[in-house]
Amino acid sequence: MSLLKKTLLILLLIVVAIQFYRPNKNVQKEVTPDDFLIAQKAPSYVKDLFKNSCYNCHSDYTEYYWYDNIVPAAWIVDGHIKEAKSKLNFSEWATKDSRDKAGIISEIAINIMENKMPLPSYTMIHSNAKLSEYEKKQILEWLYTIE
Template sequence: MKYFLLTLLAALIIIQFFRIDKSVPEYNKTQDFISQETPPETVKHILKKACYDCHSNETVYPWYSEIAPVSWWLASHIEEGREHLNYSTWGEQPVKRKKHKLGEMIEEVEEGEMPLTSYTLAHSEASLTADEKAALINWLKQVNSSL
C-alpha cells in the first residue's frame, strides 16, 4: 500500500509539468457576438457571466486550471465549447448558421442544459435565475427574428 501511495504521489507531481495552453486566440473584437448584436446591459451581463468563459476567446481561467488533471478536463471543455459556439467569431458566420445557433441557444437555456451544471457548481454566479433565463431567451428570440 505504501508503494502504491508513493507511486500515486509521484504521478501527481509529474503530471503537473504537462501544462495546458491558456493563450488567448487573436480575434477581431468587432466580430464578437455582443459587438454585433448589441444586447441590453442586463443580457450582456448574463452572457458574460454564464456563457463567455467556455464559448468565446475571452476565457478567464480559474486558479484550479493550474492543477492537472483538472486543467486537462477544463481545457478540453473549453475547446469543445468554442468548437460548438464561439461568440468571438460570431460576425464571421453566415446568417443561416447564426439563426441555427440562436435556435440552439434558446433551446439549451429553456431546457436548463446551459450553463452546464458542472460549470455552475464551481461558478455559482453563472447560475441563471428564472428572470435571467426569460430575459435572455426573449432577447435571443428577438435577435433570431431580426436576422
Template sequence: MLLVLIVIQFFPPSENKSDTTPPTDLLLVENTPGKVEAILTNVCYDCHSNNTIYPWYAEIEPVSYWLASHIEEGKEHLDFSQWDLYSAKKKAHKLEEVAEAVTEGWMPLDSYKWMHGDANLTEEESKAVADWANMLRLKYVKAEKPQ
C-alpha cells in the same frame, strides 16, 4: 500512477486567453442589452469565446485537460468570438439553440454550475437571454429570405 500525475503537472494544455476582443465578437457586433451582456460574459463566455477566466483549480492536472476539452467542445458548437463570421442562417440557428438551452436548463452545463455558483441562472435571467436570442434571431431569419 503518482509519477504520471507529477510529470503531467509540467505539461499543461494551452489556455484559451486573448489580450484583445476580435471585431467579430458578438458583443461588438450586436446591440446586446446590458443585463444580457452581463449574463453572457459571466456565464457563457468562459466556454464559448476566446477568453476564459480560469478558476484556481485549472492549474491542477488532469483537471486543466478536462477544462480544455470542455472549452474546445463549447467553441465548436458556438464561438461568440467568431460570431460575425457565421452566415445569417447559422446565426439564426445558434440563437434558436441559445434560447432553447437556457429555457430548458441544459446550459450552462451542470458541471460548470457546480463550480460556478453564480452560473445558476434564475428564471428571470433565463427568460431575458431567451427573449433576446429569439428577438435577434428574427433579424437573421429575415436576412436569410430573398427580398
C-alpha cells in the same frame, strides 16, 4: 518508511510532475468586432450574463479560476472549451451568414430553456455561472429582439 508513506510520496510526486503538462490557455489578446455581444449590441446586463455563464467555454477568452489550472482539472476544462468552441464560438459570430445565425440563436434559446447550458457539470463547481429563472428570462427576451 512504511509502504503507505512510500505510496503516498510516489502519488504526490506524480501529481506534481503532471502539473508540467498543462494545456495552453484559451486567452486571445483582444476582443474583435466579430464578437456576438458586440456585433448584436447587447445591453450590459445581457453581456454580463453571457460572459459569466457561456463565454468561458464558447469564446476565445476564458477566465480561469485557480483550480481550473490544476492538472487533471485543467485537462477537463480544456476538453470542454475545445468541444464547445467547435460547436459555437461567440468570438467568431459576425463571420457566420444570417441563416446560420438564426439557427444558432434558436439553439441557444432551447439549450437555456431546457437547462442544458451552461453544462450542469460546470455549474456544479462554478455555481455563479448558473442562470436563475429571472436571468434566463432576461436572456430569452433579448434573444427574441435579434433580427
